Amino acid sequence: MKLAVIGLGLIGMSIVRAYAALGEEAQLYDLDPAVRDRVRTFRIGTVFNDAAAAAEGADLVILCTPPAAMAKAAQALAPGLKAGAILSDVGSVKQAVITAVAPHVPESVFFVPAHPVAGTERSGPDAGFATLFQDRWLLITPLDDPRPDYPHAVDRLARFWESLGAMVETMAPDRHDLVLAVTSHLPHLIAFNIVAMAEDYEKVTESEAVKFSAGGFRDFTRIAASDPTMWRDVFLNNKDALLEILGRFTEDLFALQRAIRWGDGEKIYETIARARRMRREVIEAGQDSAAPNWGRDKS
Amino acid sequence: MKLAVIGLGLIGMSIVRAYAALGEEAQLYDLDPAVRDRVRTFRIGTVFNDAAAAAEGADLVILCTPPAAMAKAAQALAPGLKAGAILSDVGSVKQAVITAVAPHVPESVFFVPAHPVAGTERSGPDAGFATLFQDRWLLITPLDDPRPDYPHAVDRLARFWESLGAMVETMAPDRHDLVLAVTSHLPHLIAFNIVAMAEDYEKVTESEAVKFSAGGFRDFTRIAASDPTMWRDVFLNNKDALLEILGRFTEDLFALQRAIRWGDGEKIYETIARARRMRREVIEAGQDSAAPNWGRDKS
Numbered sequence: 001m002k003l004a005v006i007g008l009g010l011i012g013m014s015i016v017r018a019y020a021a022l023g024e025e026a027q028l029y030d031l032d033p034a035v036r037d038r039v040r041t042f043r044i045g046t047v048f049n050d051a052a053a054a055a056e057g058a059d060l061v062i063l064c065t066p067p068a069a070m071a072k073a074a075q076a077l078a079p080g081l082k083a084g085a086i087l088s089d090v091g092s093v094k095q096a097v098i099t100a101v102a103p104h105v106p107e108s109v110f111f112v113p114a115h116p117v118a119g120t121e122r123s124g125p126d127a128g129f130a131t132l133f134q135d136r137w138l139l140i141t142p143l144d145d146p147r148p149d150y151p152h153a154v155d156r157l158a159r160f161w162e163s164l165g166a167m168v169e170t171m172a173p174d175r176h177d178l179v180l181a182v183t184s185h186l187p188h189l190i191a192f193n194i195v196a197m198a199e200d201y202e203k204v205t206e207s208e209a210v211k212f213s214a215g216g217f218r219d220f221t222r223i224a225a226s227d228p229t230m231w232r233d234v235f236l237n238n239k240d241a242l243l244e245i246l247g248r249f250t251e252d253l254f255a256l257q258r259a260i261r262w263g264d265g266e267k268i269y270e271t272i273a274r275a276r277r278m279r280r281e282v283i284e285a286g287q288d289s290a291a292p293n294w295g296r297d298k299s
Numbered sequence: 300m301k302l303a304v305i306g307l308g309l310i311g312m313s314i315v316r317a318y319a320a321l322g323e324e325a326q327l328y329d330l331d332p333a334v335r336d337r338v339r340t341f342r343i344g345t346v347f348n349d350a351a352a353a354a355e356g357a358d359l360v361i362l363c364t365p366p367a368a369m370a371k372a373a374q375a376l377a378p379g380l381k382a383g384a385i386l387s388d389v390g391s392v393k394q395a396v397i398t399a400v401a402p403h404v405p406e407s408v409f410f411v412p413a414h415p416v417a418g419t420e421r422s423g424p425d426a427g428f429a430t431l432f433q434d435r436w437l438l439i440t441p442l443d444d445p446r447p448d449y450p451h452a453v454d455r456l457a458r459f460w461e462s463l464g465a466m467v468e469t470m471a472p473d474r475h476d477l478v479l480a481v482t483s484h485l486p487h488l489i490a491f492n493i494v495a496m497a498e499d500y501e502k503v504t505e506s507e508a509v510k511f512s513a514g515g516f517r518d519f520t521r522i523a524a525s526d527p528t529m530w531r532d533v534f535l536n537n538k539d540a541l542l543e544i545l546g547r548f549t550e551d552l553f554a555l556q557r558a559i560r561w562g563d564g565e566k567i568y569e570t571i572a573r574a575r576r577m578r579r580e581v582i583e584a585g586q587d588s589a590a591p592n593w594g595r596d597k598s
Contacts, residue, residue, distance in 0.1 A: 092514075117511045120591035121578070127591070134596075136513050182503045184514025189555065190489055191515070195574035197551045201544075204481045210580045212416045214435050215391075215483025216490070216522055218587040223515055225578035228571035235559050235567055245500075246556055250549065252496045256488065257545055260534050268534055272527035275494035279420070279524035281509045288517040292419035292426070294595035296588040297433075 001160065003027070004058035006051055006073050008039050009227070010119060011090045012064030013128025018164040020044050021130040029054035029077070030125075031069070038125050052080030060160060063089035063101070067233040071100035083108035086153045090116055092180060092230075094141045094173040096237035102143070110153035114140045115176065116166060117184070123227035134165035135286055141173040181241035186249060188231055189242065191223035300459060302326070303357035305350055305372050307338050308526070309418060310389045311363030312427025317463040319343050320429040328353035328376075329424075330368070337424050351379030359459060362388035362400070366532040370399035382407035385452050389415055391479060391529075393440045393472040395536035401442070409452035413439045414475065415465060416483070422526035433464035434585055440472040480540035485548060487530055488541065490522035 003019055005012045008030040016026050026045040030036050036047050048054035055061045055077040063070050070089055081087065087109050091097040094113050105111040118136035120127065138161040142154050158168040171179070198209040198217065209217060235242060259267040283290045302318055304311045307329040315325050325344040329335050332348075339346050347353035354360045354376040364372050369388055380386065386408050390396040393412050404410040417435035419426065437460040441453050457467040470478070497508040497516065508516060534541060558566040582589045 117514045119514070120596075122591045129591075131596070137511055139511075179503050179507050179511055180514060182497050182500060183508050183511045183516040187493065187515035187519055190493060190552075192571045192574045193552050193555055194486060194489060194548060195577050196570045197548055198481050199573050199577055201481060201547060204478050206577070206580070208478050209482050210577065210584050210586065212436055212438070212478055212482045213581050213584075213586045215416045215418070215479060216486035217482040218581050219518055219522055220486055221574075221578040221581045222587070222593070223518055224571070224574035226571075226575075228568050228575060231571055232564050232567045236562055236564055239559055239562075243556065243560060246552075248500060249493060249496055250552070253489075253492050253545075253549070256492055257542065260538055261542060263535055263538075265531050265535055268531045269527050271495045272491045272523070272525075272530055274498050275491045275520075275523035276525070276527060278494050278498055278505070278509065279520040281505070282512050282517050282520045285509050285512075287509065287512045288521070289595040291595070292421045292428075294521070294593045296590070296593035296595065297419075297430070 001059045001156075002057055004029070004055045004061040004077075005045075005064055006030075006054060006061065006077060007064035007069070008035050008125045009064065010123050010127040011116065011132075012062070013039070013125050014130065014132040015062060015064065015090075015128075015164065016045050017128050017130040018133060022163060027054045027056075027058060031065070031073070035125050042125075051077035055080035055085075057082055058085060060086045060088065060157070063087070063091070066227075066230040067091045067093055067097055067237050070097055071104060074101045074104040078104050078106055081106055081109050084110070086110045086112055086157055088112050088114050088157055090114065092184065092234045093238040094176045098141075098143065098173055110145070110147075110150055111143060112140060112153050112157045113143070113173065114138060114157060114161070115180070116161070117180075119226070121222050121225035123230070131165065133161070136166055138166035138168045139176055140168060140170045141176050142170055177238050177241045181238055181245045185234055185238055185242050186245050188223055188226060189235065189246070190249075191220040192231070194220050195224040300359055300455075301357045303328070303354045303360040303376075304344075304363055305353060305360065305376060306330075306363035306368070307334050307424045308363065309422050309426040310415065310431075311361075312338070312424050313429065313431035314361060314363065314389075314427075314463065315344050316427050316429040317432060321462060326353045326355075326357060330364070330372070334424050341424075350376035354379035354384075356381055357384060359385045359387065359456065362386070362390070365526075365529040366390045366392055366396055366536050369396055370403060373400045373403040377403050377405055380405055380408050383409075385409045385411055385456055387411045387413050387456055389413065391483065391533045392537040393475045397440075397442065397472055409444070409446075409449055410442060411439060411452055411456045412442070412472065413437060413456060413460070414479070415460070416479075418525070420521050420524040422529070430464065432460070435465055437465035437467045438475055439467060439469045440475050441469055476537050476540045480537055480544045484533055484537055484541050485544050487522055487525060488534065488545070489548070490519040491530070493519050494523040
């Protein structure tokens with residue numbers, strides 16, 4: 001399978017490296033000439049100066065740009081797409097990406113949107129690593145494409161991601177956007193908000209917040225270190241699901257705040273105990289390290 | 300220095316183990332007979348069945364119970380305290396603990412409240428480990444005690460914690476409670492709230508939230524796995540600072556929410572970029588691991 005990767009940041013370069021670990025080379029492109037030059041020094045895959053040239057002859061082309069840049073990227077590479085090729089993406093939002101990209105997909109091409117639920121706080125071409133997708137979920141959100149070969153294209157994309165170590169599941173695009181609003185977009189939004197708040201809170205200095213961050217705050221700073229362009233795009237492109245879940249979050253927060261104000265220890269305890277139970281499930285599902293503090297300390 | 304530790308959970312047993320690593324033995328007590336029995340099997344220190352007996356003859360007695368249990372513990376051990384002893388604690392809130400404990404402290408004893416800014420999501424006697432306080436901050440919040448020997452007691456407590464690997468700083472109790480509301484109490488409250496919300500959100504199943512937690516949610520489940528009794532006490536006992544900081548958090552969240560609703564990408568980007576900068580400071584201050592995902596993944 002001839003692979004082309006468009007957008008060479010954390011996710012794109014992790015795909016390239018995971019594919020290279022299987023002994024396979026990919027055709028690469030990034031809009032930023034500095035990124036292309038950097039990736040050339042890695043001596044992994046062939047870097048093209050033109051999106052269409054990178055996509056040429058590929059069986060699978062994966063868009064790995066920030067969500068808002070995907071339509072332009074698809075438009076630019078479309079002339080290079082061969083008949084029967086699969087065009088996919090890795091966007092953290094699916095409905096908005098489908099709406100933006102679909103008009104640029106040639107009729108002879110299968111557009112199969114997808115999203116690997118994996119990442120780190122790092123961004124840029126140096127952040128990629130081959131094992132990022134190991135034991136992580138890859139969600140495919142197939143289109144309503146009536147062509148008899150479309151399910152086969154979905155299958156081929158699933159096999160590709162499984163070869164990189166991922167577990168694959170299919171989901172409707174709107175369902176994806178709702179579930180990810182809960183498990184990814186809201187946590188990031190909250191982390192950005194709490195860290196930015198601490199940064200400009202006039203009663204506690206920034207250096208105090210940093211110094212005594214081991215009490216919990218430092219965990220939020222890690223998530224909040226994620227790429228601003230990509231997350232701005234995610235928030236703007238999953239607006240409806242995010243605003244809905246934010247409403248619920250705030251409602252619950254006010255209930256908890258009220259319990260604190262009125263000294264309702266039982267309600268507070270019940271909330272904490274309920275939250276605590278979910279940790280065990282995350283560990284049992286193999287989605288996190290069971291080591292205290294993830295083993296990041298010297299213990 | 301003869302040490303007594305009252306309350307044998309994560310923090311208490313970490314003190315005991317760090318002290319043991321220096322070749323020193325402590326006198327131990329816990330209100331729960333099952334915990335006492337468990338700690339006896341560790342063959343580390345001497346476990347007493349009575350708080351006053353455990354405190355007897357000690358130069359330093361450290362209260363390591365949940366904040367709301369400290370007054371009763373102080374009352375119970377007071378008869379065992381020798382003249383000139385230091386009574387300290389590890390409570391995550393300081394003003395409330397001081398108000399509750401001070402009335403039970405004999406006149407001949409020096410009460411020096413303190414708080415190690417360190418911990419993991421684990422609780423109970425098995426959770427303790429010797430290096431928990433290594434390179435972490437220990438905050439001493441001295442009383443307005445006019446006795447000429449009081450500063451000397453503060454010094455001795457500081458030296459004790461430094462011997463366990465901690466860095467020591469003194470702070471006024473109300474300042475402590477405000478700073479920790481930002482760096483510890485609010486992050487925990489938010490994590491409990493978001494995880495409990497996901498647990499009972501009817502549109503996304505619990506198993507979906509768990510399965511796709513690698514997008515950010517799993518980090519919140521770690522913090523939310525912390526001890527419910529201890530955190531209930533912290534929230535109830537640092538009410539004023541917490542309600543004040545919650546007000547600011549919600550105000551900023553609404554501003555961000557509004558930016559998402561109206562598509563103000565610049566405001567969103569600015570918030571994220573500001574949050575991102577703090578991560579570097581936390582790493583530079585030696586308060587967190589610089590490895591992506593804290594190195595918890597297989598990368």
